[in-house]
């Protein structure tokens with residue numbers, strides 16, 4: 504009989520679920536017994552509920568991956584908001600100035616640049632696909648301990664359930680239990696910014712455009728939603744985010760109308776609010792024998808270009824492909840040389856994006872006149888540089 508390997512994925516966020524769905528639909532699925540476990544309750548999406556607070560800009564390449572595992576059909580049948588244009592401008596300029604960056608899907612012969620989708624809808628869609636497989640899904644009990652025993656790992660949950668694994672995948676977010684339990688260190692770069700998130704009603708239609716204004720305290724992202732509202736991700740000083748959390752609806756509308764330079768006219772408060780402290784973080788290594796980290800457990804980056812989940816999805820895809828190939832060659836999925844192939848495929852690419860976002864955030868956060876002039880000139884030149892623009896857009900869309 505063919506040998507079967509046990510894979511335990513800790514974390515049923517977007518990246519953990521995508522990895523499980525990819526492995527469960529791949530050619531080696533019969534060689535694997537997969538368990539996905541999460542400390543939180545199972546997320547449930549209802550199209551009758553209001554659009555939920557946490558949304559992500561999902562690049563076309565990520566949508567293709569979710570389509571390949573069957574999840575995108577559920578997203579497309581529920582609600583999503585394609586965005587066709589992007590405008591990025593500096594606080595010292597206007598959105599229609601020559602130095603504002605403009606990206607139009609039509610210019611790249613694409614129907615859209617990406618989609619704004621609720622995180623809970625993405626999880627729900629992936630879970631609906633996984634329900635139809637023999638992947639074991641366990642919710643509502645966090646992991647309590649992770650111990651190596653010989654070539655395997657013993658996993659114990661708070662509710663006493665135990666599992667043994669040939670490979671443990673840490674997909675448990677930026678404060679990963681798996682990462683600390685196996686002693687993988689991280690490098691961190693604090694941003695001294697908090698992301699304030701809410702939904703607002705704009706006076707003018709959003710015209711399927713994603714807007715980003717670089718303010719000195721941090722970028723303000725305005726994303727179009729399917730219900731005509733916009734989702735705002737305002738990265739700003741922690742005390743300003745605190746003020747926004749406590750403000751009355753009127754005060755909040757006025758704060759964000761000013762911060763957005765009235766690009767969509769007056770903005771009125773129209774939904775729940777949340778605040779997320781920001782910082783960049785990168786794991787020193789992604790793998791050890793029998794362990795791999797993916798998604799935010801491996802790297803956390805600034806949300807300014809909406810790349811965090813997209814990078815996590817690319818990790819999930821890369822790890823699934825590496826494991827498929829190894830299993831096809833009769834190799835053990837927890838072997839260090841196998842897992843190193845995944846690390847080599849992703850760590851450099853994630854580091855480049857992480858440092859680029861950190862640099863970009865700093866570049867726009869300075870008041871220096873000289874840097875301001877360099878910034879404006881650079882943005883103008885970028886607008887006129889055909890191949891560079893095309894390359895940047897392909898990378899951002901995950902198709903480069």
Ligand SMILES: Cc1cc2nc3c(=O)[nH]c(=O)nc-3n(C[C@H](O)[C@H](O)[C@H](O)COP(=O)(O)OP(=O)(O)OC[C@H]3O[C@@H](n4cnc5c(N)ncnc54)[C@H](O)[C@@H]3O)c2cc1C
Nearest residue numbers: 514516517518542559560646675676798799809811812813
């Ligand atoms: C304000 C903001 C806006 C963002 N916007 C975008 C965007 O537009 N586009 C984009 O691509 N990215 C965006 N991101 C980043 C994106 O949200 C994350 O990169 C992504 O959600 C990470 O997914 P993940 O599955 O790796 O981790 P998570 O989503 O953090 O999931 C981890 C899972 O592990 C579980 N877990 C944690 N600890 C344990 C434990 N001990 N035991 C069991 N389970 C555990 C948690 O319950 C959770 O379900 C944004 C981030 C922020 C803060």
